Amino acid sequence: MLAGRRILLIIGGGIAGYKVLETIRRLKDAGASVTPVMTRAAEEFVTPLSVAALAGSRVYRNLFDLTDEAEMGHIELSRAADLVVVAPATADLMAKMAGGHADDLASTLLLATDKRVLAAPAMNVRMWDHPATRRNLSVLRGDGVLVVGPDEGPMACGEFGFGRMAEPEAIVAAVSAALAEGKLRGRHVLVTSGPTHEPIDPVRYIANRSSGAQGAALAAALRDLGARVTFVTGPASVPPPQGVTVIPVQTAREMEAAVRAALPADAAVFAAAVADWRVEDARDAKIKKDGSGRPPVLSLSENPDILKAVAGMRDGRPRLVVGFAAETGDVLAQATAKRQRKGCDWIVANDVSPETGIMGGSENAVTLITPDGAEAWPRMSKQAVARRLADRIALALGEPA
Numbered sequence: 001m002l003a004g005r006r007i008l009l010i011i012g013g014g015i016a017g018y019k020v021l022e023t024i025r026r027l028k029d030a031g032a033s034v035t036p037v038m039t040r041a042a043e044e045f046v047t048p049l050s051v052a053a054l055a056g057s058r059v060y061r062n063l064f065d066l067t068d069e070a071e072m073g074h075i076e077l078s079r080a081a082d083l084v085v086v087a088p089a090t091a092d093l094m095a096k097m098a099g100g101h102a103d104d105l106a107s108t109l110l111l112a113t114d115k116r117v118l119a120a121p122a123m124n125v126r127m128w129d130h131p132a133t134r135r136n137l138s139v140l141r142g143d144g145v146l147v148v149g150p151d152e153g154p155m156a157c158g159e160f161g162f163g164r165m166a167e168p169e170a171i172v173a174a175v176s177a178a179l180a181e182g183k184l185r186g187r188h189v190l191v192t193s194g195p196t197h198e199p200i201d202p203v204r205y206i207a208n209r210s211s212g213a214q215g216a217a218l219a220a221a222l223r224d225l226g227a228r229v230t231f232v233t234g235p236a237s238v239p240p241p242q243g244v245t246v247i248p249v250q251t252a253r254e255m256e257a258a259v260r261a262a263l264p265a266d267a268a269v270f271a272a273a274v275a276d277w278r279v280e281d282a283r284d285a286k287i288k289k290d291g292s293g294r295p296p297v298l299s300l301s302e303n304p305d306i307l308k309a310v311a312g313m314r315d316g317r318p319r320l321v322v323g324f325a326a327e328t329g330d331v332l333a334q335a336t337a338k339r340q341r342k343g344c345d346w347i348v349a350n351d352v353s354p355e356t357g358i359m360g361g362s363e364n365a366v367t368l369i370t371p372d373g374a375e376a377w378p379r380m381s382k383q384a385v386a387r388r389l390a391d392r393i394a395l396a397l398g399e400p401a
């Protein structure tokens with residue numbers, strides 16, 4: 001996916017430097033070329049030799065290296081890349097970036113570049129929480145710098161909290177997203193996914209067999225086209241993709257609130273298998289057998305129909321509202337009627353009869369129903385369905401904003 005893409009990798013001086021080697025390896029495996037630049041402090045944590053060996057490129061270290069200037073000046077170096085990645089982005093490097101300093105090769109390249117910059121911060125939790133770092137972060141975000149991580153967890157310095165550099169896998173996903181073709185750049189797309197859990201009591205709930213795989217694949221495909229994706233997900237068995245804003249919810253009502261809070265959006269895709277009903281009087285304490293042999297009676301009430309509510313919005317309706325229809329018989333007729341009933345623009349219909357193996361499986365066979373008619377797509381992986389649907393969404397929304 002990163003074939004032929006050129007990454008200028010600026011390595012700051014932090015203990016997270018050891019993860020940079022793995023990040024370089026993964027970027028190379030994905031087909032990217034990596035030109036490394038190391039600060040003086042970075043060399044205390046990883047050796048230029050190992051960086052050069054993994055990157056398959058010389059390491060640039062010194063602003064005043066005349067050979068560099070003869071071969072490739074610092075301005076050219078900063079431009080001859082598709083993306084500049086800063087990892088680890090230390091507190092000091094972030095402060096320099098925010099302040100526009102240019103007192104070494106790394107900071108000069110960051111000031112001179114005309115390319116997008118992706119920073120992977122890594123520092124002690126107190127440094128991360130310090131008002132100065134918060135300020136710098138918001139300045140950098142305002143300048144259009146993309147940020148991946150940091151993660152929460154135990155740190156090399158013995159403390160616990162936010163400040164660990166994002167894992168190499170997450171950095172590579174963020175690089176892919178940043179280098180996306182851009183058909184959806186500037187667009188905000190909302191995706192719901194997964195099942196919902198409707199509590200019966202604190203330990204039991206009503207659920208369904210949705211794995212969340214199709215929704216997650218779709219969010220990743222939209223991200224790869226450059227969209228800003230808000231991913232509202234019930235408790236799915238498939239992890240959410242990197243590089244999207246994840247809003248985890250449990251119940252249909254929580255999902256509805258999260259969807260409303262995430263609007264406005266250019267497009268909204270409702271891939272979640274929302275429970276139609278919830279237990280009217282979910283108990284606060286675990287329901288016990290009362291010895292009578294009679295099971296408890298659960299009365300159900302209907303959940304809000306999130307898709308229908310959003311499709312019917314008068315103000316702020318996303319330009320494109322896409323629903324899914326999971327049917328077990330007469331798929332086309334049911335889904336066509338559902339499109340009308342819900343007021344959405346498109347319905348992605350699929351047959352989830354157990355013999356199809358679709359629900360919880362890795363493949364999907366869908367029919368896309370639009371105002372222009374029905375298109376049956378051949379059976380393919382859920383990733384392929386996602387990419388095709390993301391392409392169609394990009395086409396429907398038109399030229400990037």
Ligand code: CTP
Nearest residue numbers: 270271272274303304305306307323324325326
């Ligand atoms: N949906 C929703 N909110 C609900 C129920 C469904 O947003 N409370 C959305 C789903 O995410 C999906 C579409 O509506 O995009 C269709 O869901 P489906 O369960 O197939 O439809 P139902 O409305 O439940 O219709 P029926 O039970 O009659 O098949």
